[in-house]
Amino acid sequence: xxxxxxxxxxxxxxxxxxxxxxxxxxxxxxxxxxxxxxxxxxxxxxxxxxxxxxxxxxxxxxxxxxxxxxxxxxxxxxxxxxxxxxxxxxxxxxxxxxxxxxxxxxxxxxxxxxxxxxxxxxxxxxxxxxxxxxxxxxxxxxxxxxxxxxxxxxxxxxxxxxxxxxxxxxxxxxxxxxxxxxxxxxxxxxxxxxxxxxxxxxxxxxxxxxxxxxxxxxxxxxxxxxxxxxxxxxxxxxxxxxxxxxxxxxxxxxxxxxxxxxxxxxxxxxxxxxxxxxxxxxxxxxxxxxxxxxxxxxxxxxxxxxxxxxxxxxxxxxxxxxxxxxxxxxxxxxxxxxxxxxxxxxxxxxxxxxxxxxxxxxxxxxxxxxxxxxx
Amino acid sequence: xxxxxxxxxxxxxxxxxxxxxxxxxxxxxxxxxxxxxxxxxxxxxxxxxxxxxxxxxxxxxxxxxxxxxxxxxxxxxxxxxxxx
Numbered sequence: 001x002x003x004x005x006x007x008x009x010x011x012x013x014x015x016x017x018x019x020x021x022x023x024x025x026x027x028x029x030x031x032x033x034x035x036x037x038x039x040x041x042x043x044x045x046x047x048x049x050x051x052x053x054x055x056x057x058x059x060x061x062x063x064x065x066x067x068x069x070x071x072x073x074x075x076x077x078x079x080x081x082x083x084x085x086x087x088x089x090x091x092x093x094x095x096x097x098x099x100x101x102x103x104x105x106x107x108x109x110x111x112x113x114x115x116x117x118x119x120x121x122x123x124x125x126x127x128x129x130x131x132x133x134x135x136x137x138x139x140x141x142x143x144x145x146x147x148x149x150x151x152x153x154x155x156x157x158x159x160x161x162x163x164x165x166x167x168x169x170x171x172x173x174x175x176x177x178x179x180x181x182x183x184x185x186x187x188x189x190x191x192x193x194x195x196x197x198x199x200x201x202x203x204x205x206x207x208x209x210x211x212x213x214x215x216x217x218x219x220x221x222x223x224x225x226x227x228x229x230x231x232x233x234x235x236x237x238x239x240x241x242x243x244x245x246x247x248x249x250x251x252x253x254x255x256x257x258x259x260x261x262x263x264x265x266x267x268x269x270x271x272x273x274x275x276x277x278x279x280x281x282x283x284x285x286x287x288x289x290x291x292x293x294x295x296x297x298x299x300x301x302x303x304x305x306x307x308x309x310x311x312x313x314x315x316x317x318x319x320x321x322x323x324x325x326x327x328x329x330x331x332x333x334x335x336x337x338x339x340x341x342x343x344x345x346x347x348x349x350x351x352x353x354x355x356x357x358x359x360x361x362x363x364x365x366x367x368x369x370x371x372x373x374x375x
Numbered sequence: 376x377x378x379x380x381x382x383x384x385x386x387x388x389x390x391x392x393x394x395x396x397x398x399x400x401x402x403x404x405x406x407x408x409x410x411x412x413x414x415x416x417x418x419x420x421x422x423x424x425x426x427x428x429x430x431x432x433x434x435x436x437x438x439x440x441x442x443x444x445x446x447x448x449x450x451x452x453x454x455x456x457x458x459x
Contacts, residue, residue, distance in 0.1 A: 003456070071451060079398075082451035097451075109448065117450055127454045129428045137399070138429070139448040 002085040007124040007160045008057070008092075011045045016056035021111075023102040029111065032104070033060060036115035039134075039147075040123055043154050043184075044161040058122050059090075060115075062098040073097035080139055081114050083121035094118045106141035113142055120153065124160045128152050132232070148210070148228035148236070185209055187222065188375035190368065193350050196288070197337040198241035200250050201263075204339065204372065210236035213373055222373050230264050240289040242298060242339070244311060255285050277309060278316030290338035290345055292358070304333040328356055330363030392437050395445045396421045401456045428454050 001007075017033060020026050037048045048058075066072040069090060071082055076099050083094040094115070101108035113134075120135050128135040130152040163184040185192060185208045196207040206213040206222070212230075213222040227236055231252075240253040249267070252259045257271035275281060279300075288301040291311075298309040305321035306328075324333050332349035339346055345356040348369045355365040368375065396402035402421050419435040426433045429444055 073451070077448050078446075079451035080448050100448075114450075121450075121452055127428075127450070127452065129430065129454075131430045137449045137452070137454055138444065139450070 001124055001156070001160065002126045005124070005160070006085045006087055006091075008046075008086045011161070012047050012049065013058060013092075014051045014056040015048055015058040015060060016051045016054070018059055018061040021062045021096065021098050021102045023098075023100075023108070024104065024111065028104050029102075032112040032115055035112050036119050039116045039149060040119060040157060041164075043149060043164060044123075044157055045164050046123065046161055057086075057092050058119070059093040060096075061093070062096045064098045067095065069095070071095075073099060075099045076101070080109055081118050083118035085121060085126075086124050092122045094122055106144060109139065110141060110144065112144065113147070114139065116147075120157070123157060125153070125156050128156065148226065148232060151226045151229050154226065185211060187213060187224070187370055187373040189370070191351050192368075192370045194337040194348050194369060196238045196241040196252070197339045197346070197348060198250050198252075199243045199291075199339055199341065201248070204341070205241070205250075206372065207238045207241060207337075215372055220374055231259075231261055231266055233266055234259060234261070240286050240300070240337070242289040242291040244291055244298075245293055246296075246311075251289070253286055253289065256283075279307065288335040288338045288347070290340055290347075292340055292345075299338070301335040301338065327361075329361065330354065331356060388437055388442055391442070391445060392422070396425065398451070399453045399455070400425050401453065424455065 015033070015037065017029065020029050024032075040046060041048060064073055065075075073079060073095075074097070079097060080100055081094065081096045084091045086092050096102070096111070096114065096118075102111045103109065104111065117134055125135050127137045130136060130150060133150045133152040133156075135153055135156065192208070194206050194208055198205050198207075202217060204215045206215070207227065210226055210228070211224060212227050213224055215222045227234055227238075234252060235254045238252055238254050241250055243250045247262075249260050249262050252261060253274065256274050258274055258277075259270040260267040274283065274286065277300075279286075279302075283302055286300045286302050290299045290301075291297075292299065296311040297317075298311060300307045300309065301324060302321070304324055306324050307320040308317045309315070310317050324331060324335065328345075328347070331347045331354045332352065335347050335349055337348040343357075343359075344364070345358055347354040347356060351369050353367050353369045353371060354363050355367070356362070357364050393402070396418075397404050400421050402418070422437065422441070423433050423435045425431075425445075426435075426441060431440055431444060432438075434441075
């Protein structure tokens with residue numbers, strides 16, 4: 001934060017786009033600013049509304065050279081923009097150097113990335129020395145599709161404003177219509193559900209929204225991280241994940257795509273379409289996946305059915321899909337997440353967890369989904 | 376000619392570094408003193424501070440990595456201190 005830790009004393013802030021750059025259509029500028037505000041809105045209780053005239057908390061403008069604040073811009077390159085910490089008058093304002101070539105993509109200087117950084121200043125964040133952070137002072141063309149705040153940015157802004165109010169919407173919806181669900185999930189929320197669960201080199205990862213809990217055998221208290229801390233290019237709000245031990249690989253699914261990660265490295269050649277695994281074109285996403293390490297089979301759960309994939313043959317087995325209810329009696333037909341451990345299959349459906357013995361073909365225990373998280 | 380060009384390049388680098396330290400690391404604005412004092416403790420300290428903050432190897436010298444980083448586009452807000 002800045003010296004004296006200036007911050008806004010209210011949670012609803014106004015902004016105004018005072019003028020536009022000739023480099024971009026107006027709606028592209030509007031959209032970049034809105035997206036940049038949303039980056040911070042998602043991890044704080046802050047909300048923003050736009051003003052079209054008068055004095056807003058955050059006045060956003062494009063200017064060249066000397067522009068009235070004794071911090072002249074310097075032509076193309078070097079200083080791209082600056083912004084003032086929270087306060088009245090010019091404080092909170094954002095100025096972009098219009099001698100830059102502002103673009104929607106990474107071909108020039110990407111307006112969204114710079115705006116998100118500058119708005120961080122407007123909200124009270126100073127520069128970070130963490131090179132992964134949005135608030136690191138040097139401009140870098142980030143993977144714009146998978147842009148995420150770093151944990152450092154989130155910790156910084158939440159030290160000023162706290163986390164957003166918890167969300168109660170845990171409904172799984174297709175990728176195309178995933179709404180931004182603000183809120184940091186609470187591990188002991190009795191209604192907690194998981195997006196996906198997978199083992200990884202002896203640990204268990206519980207994915208939820210943009211986060212994961214990491215449960216290791218040597219530390220009963222789970223660690224909590226942003227998914228982007230380990231895999232910056234992966235999406236959040238995952239659908240499914242499973243580990244293939246002999247490949248030392250975790251496969252991660254979202255929508256009709258999947259990624260392969262080995263440790264913290266996303267493997268080349270991904271994402272791939274889920275249809276390369278043998279799913280029919282009508283399947284647009286999967287709900288959960290489970291790897292049976294002993295039999296080298298992977299189960300994919302989609303609505304009330306499941307498919308089985310032979311890891312040896314690398315093909316989907318004949319005779320599938322089958323009904324979940326027929327082969328996993330007692331398990332809720334809609335599965336959010338699943339994994340294998342200690343010879344059991346664990347299925348997660350909403351806030352409930354079903355321990356299933358595949359040999360006895362019966363549910364042996366029902367508990368809360370978050371029972372793995374020391375709750 | 377070669378010697379003169381090398382000297383000129385060094386001047387440009389020094390000028391760039393001076394402006395960078397003035398703008399972002401609160402180095403007092405005094406051109407002549409900076410050039411004269413480029414090896415003096417306070418300037419070296421500022422260079423080290425900058426290198427540490429930006430994740431560079433802390434040498435206290437304007438090496439090629441440091442010069443490369445300070446010529447990259449960046450946010451105009453100072454890294455240390457605040458707007459005066």
